[in-house]
Amino acid sequence: MCNRAGRVCQGYTAPPDRRTREVRDARTAKTNGGTLNIVHIGQQQAQSAGLFHVVDGSQIGLSRMERDYLYSFRSYTASQCAGYNFDPFWQILVHQVCESCPEVRHAAIGIGALHRRFANPTSDRNDIFPMRQSTKAIACLRTAMMKDDQSDPSATEKVLVACVVLVTFAFFQGDVDAVRCHLQAGTKLLWEWRKKNSKRPAASVLLHTFIQLHIHWASATRLQDYMAGEYPYLLELIHDDLADISTYADEQSKATLLVLVQAWALMLSDPVLLDPMISNISRGFTWDTPANKVHRFNTQVEECIVVHQKTACPTKLRAFMIVQVQVEMMKIVLASTKFSGSEVEWDILFPHFQTIVDTAEALLVSFDHLPDPLFSVKEGFLAALMFCGLKCRDWTVRQKVLTICRNYNRREGMFSTAEAALLLQRVYDIESAGIPPGQKIPDSARISAVFIAEHPNLSKFQTQSLIKYRDKNGNWYSEWLSI
Secondary structure, eight states: OHHHHTOOOOOOOOOOOTTSHHHHHHHHHHHHTOOOOOOOOOHHHHHHTTOOOOOOGGGTTOOHHHHHHHHHIIIIIHHHHTTTSOOHIIIIIHHHHHTTOHHHHHHHHHHHHHHHHHHOTTSOOOSHHHHHHHHHHHHHHHHHHHHSOTTSHHHHHHHHHHHHHHHHHHHHHTOHHHHHHHHHHHHHHHHHHHHHHTTSHHHHHHHHHHHHHHHHHIIIIIHHHHHTTSOTTHHHHHHHHHHHHHTTTTSHHHHHHHHHHHHHHHHTTOTTTTOGGGTTTOTTOOSSOHHHHHHHHHHHHHHHHHHHTTTOOHHHHHHHHHHHHHHHHHHHHHHHTTOOSOGGGGGGGHHHHHHHHHHHHHHHHHTTTSOOOSEESSOOSHHHHHHHHHHOOOHHHHHHHHHHHHHOOOEETTEEHHHHHHHHHHHHHHHTTTOOTTSOOOGGGOOSEEEEOOOTTOOTTSSEEEEEEEOTTSOEEEEEEEO
């Protein structure tokens, strides 16, 4: 029958053994009108127990490996991607769309495979499998866009969800070309779609999610994309996002989103953009400086923390600490805008660097009983920690940063502790050559810029990374380092 229909035969399972406890419990639940807890049972376990292995409709046509990684994504990876706060995209919307959209399903399978590989780096791994899933997702997306009626808002909504998942996959792979391509196309599509569909339930969720992707992309040394005007419609989307978040500024999850968006707006040096409440009337004023906005926003965050700290659960308290890290980064960025170019000027920001590193350490130590987002696409504290490790020349702080990166295996989008430890150690070796531990590093020995070079279409789970750094005289150097 399968051959005649052109389907892949999934095989047959034995009929259920009515003597098993699973069947008896199901019969009891039905008789008593109660509910039976459903747990995941693999195909082999189901056959050995004499049970039917029921595959839901979204898994028809998937291989056993694909079904395995899809289950991993639904059960573990999606919540990891959400980071430190509840995220309606990763914990609700993506699962709903995944049921009916193969393009989202295959991209999710690929992310699940990357997560499994990251969590078990020493196990046997199929390096080609995640990329094949990404290729399948893109092929399915093209087919859907040709077949579906693009004037239907729900069809475009599914395309936007697929775009987010593909961008996330590219983040974890370190594929900068794919990130830029998907993010540009998706943001433009979101801009057009929201003109007529801003009241749809998913509109706000998609807006927040795309802005978060842009925040991470900008923090991953891609600010030149924005300075070059690659996203002419993005500023309006940010204004809409800020206004929407500010409506519920006292809500803890909204406050977390707000600080990230405002910190990013500060990096773009727009003094008006930082204040969503007066964005329509203050464009002609210059007195409301970024310093005033940072001070005012810092006060708002502190008030919000005071309100929630006695009633918030440990998960929310941990999220507030992430907000505090971002506030400290805002202060650092704001202060650095007045620097003349000397690396010694960063030394005056030592209290901010120390606060960020101590907060990161407390996050990892004090909340070790909570589920830890080790594989997140959301901005957490890793980018700030790496920045502190590079710009703070205090020996104690640097050793603490290095210890954190070596002891905790985690990834936040394009950032990972493994690569951070590699990069930081090399910088420390160069800057501290011939200088005893604890001694001040002279300006002449300091590295002014350093980054891990981009490699289009090359997985960041490789065994080597190419770093580039610039000395005091402006000379650039490149080195291949083994992870």
